[in-house]
Amino acid sequence: xxxxxxxxxxxxxxxxxxxxxxxxxxxxxxxxxxxxxxxxxxxxxxxxxxxxxxxxxxxxxxxxxxxxxxxxxxxxxxxxxxxxxxxxxxxxxxxxxxxxxxxxxxxxxxxxxxxxxxxxxxxxxxxxxxxxxxxxxxxxxxxxxxxxxxxxxxxxxxxxxxxxxxxxxxxxxxxxxxxxxxxxxxxxxxxxxxxxxxxxxxxxxxxxxxxxxxxxxxxxxxxxxxxxxxxxxxxxxxxxxxxxxxxxxxxxxxxxxxxxxxxxxxxxxxxxxxxxxxxxxxxxxx
Amino acid sequence: xxxxxxxxxxxxxxxxxxxxxxxxxxxxxxxxxxxxxxxxxxxxxxxxxxxxxxxxxxxxxxxxxxxxxxxxxxxxxxxxxxxxxxxxxxxxxxxxxxxxxxxxxxxxxxxxxxxxxx
Numbered sequence: 404x405x406x407x408x409x410x411x412x413x414x415x416x417x418x419x420x421x422x423x424x425x426x427x428x429x430x431x432x433x434x435x436x437x438x439x440x441x442x443x444x445x446x447x448x449x450x451x452x453x454x455x456x457x458x459x460x461x462x463x464x465x466x467x468x469x470x471x472x473x474x475x476x477x478x479x480x481x482x483x484x485x486x487x488x489x490x491x492x493x494x495x496x497x498x499x500x501x502x503x504x505x506x507x508x509x510x511x512x513x514x515x516x517x518x519x520x521x522x523x524x525x526x527x528x529x530x531x532x533x534x535x536x537x538x539x540x541x542x543x544x545x546x547x548x549x550x551x552x553x554x555x556x557x558x559x560x561x562x563x564x565x566x567x568x569x570x571x572x573x574x575x576x577x578x579x580x581x582x583x584x585x586x587x588x589x590x591x592x593x594x595x596x597x598x599x600x601x602x603x604x605x606x607x608x609x610x611x612x613x614x615x616x617x618x619x620x621x622x623x624x625x626x627x628x629x630x631x632x633x634x635x636x637x638x639x640x641x642x643x644x645x646x647x648x649x650x651x652x653x654x655x656x657x658x659x660x661x662x663x664x665x666x667x668x669x670x671x672x673x674x675x676x677x678x679x680x681x682x683x684x685x686x687x688x689x
Numbered sequence: 690x691x692x693x694x695x696x697x698x699x700x701x702x703x704x705x706x707x708x709x710x711x712x713x714x715x716x717x718x719x720x721x722x723x724x725x726x727x728x729x730x731x732x733x734x735x736x737x738x739x740x741x742x743x744x745x746x747x748x749x750x751x752x753x754x755x756x757x758x759x760x761x762x763x764x765x766x767x768x769x770x771x772x773x774x775x776x777x778x779x780x781x782x783x784x785x786x787x788x789x790x791x792x793x794x795x796x797x798x799x800x801x802x803x804x805x806x807x
Contacts, residue, residue, distance in 0.1 A: 548767040
């Protein structure tokens with residue numbers, strides 16, 4: 404099942420419900436924001452695999468070569484929004500320039516280039532995407548309304564970008580900008596690895612090797628940026644994913660334990676109760 | 690069972706008929722003309738828990754700012770735009786959610802608020 408809508412300003416929305424799909428795309432005229440409403444999708448961006456789940460999304464710059472893969476027994480529901488470069492540039496001016504600068508037609512020096520990584524689907528973007536998906540499912544064709552949602556989705560993304568990229572990047576203390584950028588890039592790789600592999604046992608050494616940092620350097624800088632060790636980050640991630648599965652699926656607790664990478668159902672229940680304050684079954688009922 | 694609380698707003702209008710037309714035709718709400726011992730005007734039903742009492746007469750506790758809760762502020766905003774409702778601003782974010790303000794023919798302000806838990 405596929406929904407496709409292209410607007411007069413060349414923005415596009417594609418919503419799919421499928422078990423198997425492969426798409427290869429390089430679009431120089433659009434920025435792409437990819438969401439997964441249920442299931443998971445593997446996205447290869449610049450030869451790097453990013454696994455998108457319903458609690459996250461990714462952004463792909465205009466002109467970046469990317470490929471999407473879906474291979475699942477149960478149907479995966481995805482939503483991709485393609486934002487025309489002019490639409491994003493206009494929004495960028497609105498976001499960064501004050502009213503006087505906008506009236507004076509002050510131009511921003513650079514075209515927007517976003518960090519292509521995995522972002523948490525939180526805050527206003529989560530609400531705006533939920534509303535947009537509901538309108539699509541209702542078959543709404545109103546271009547003004549759908550473009551309003553896209554505008555607010557972009558706003559929600561900029562809020563997340565500020566928190567996840569700008570603020571976290573600033574928290575790294577390196578004298579050389581080049582070093583700071585490189586360390587931050589490697590930490591993003593570590594974060595993507597944790598998100599994409601949380602269902603299996605992850606060793607600190609493997610994580611350090613993946614992001615090309617020594618274990619000590621990884622531990623120190625990861626904690627500086629994310630406020631917790633990679634292991635604590637992973638546990639929170641697993642619990643958040645478990646909460647999502649408990650809310651949105653009827654999978655048994657044992658299956659959820661396996662999907663989020665806990666060793667045994669008893670350790671999952673014990674940790675869940677310690678951190679969330681209630682058992683998984685009571686959480687699901689509530 | 691939780692007790693249902695109904696919020697009432699009292700709003701003064703200069704012309705009741707014009708105000709009724711605004712609420713019925715532009716906002717698409719149910720309006721009932723009412724003449725009671727203590728109130729003379731019209732009652733607008735916004736939701737099962739929110740009513741607006743319109744009157745040309747002066748009553749205690751009348752306000753010129755009404756808070757209306759909505760499930761989807763953007764949908765509501767775009768719908769009312771097509772009905773030529775005048776908005777004071779564009780939808781904007783508050784700590785409690787997404788909001789936009791429109792006015793009636795007398796300049797009373799109605800704040801649409803989509804409550805969001807961050």
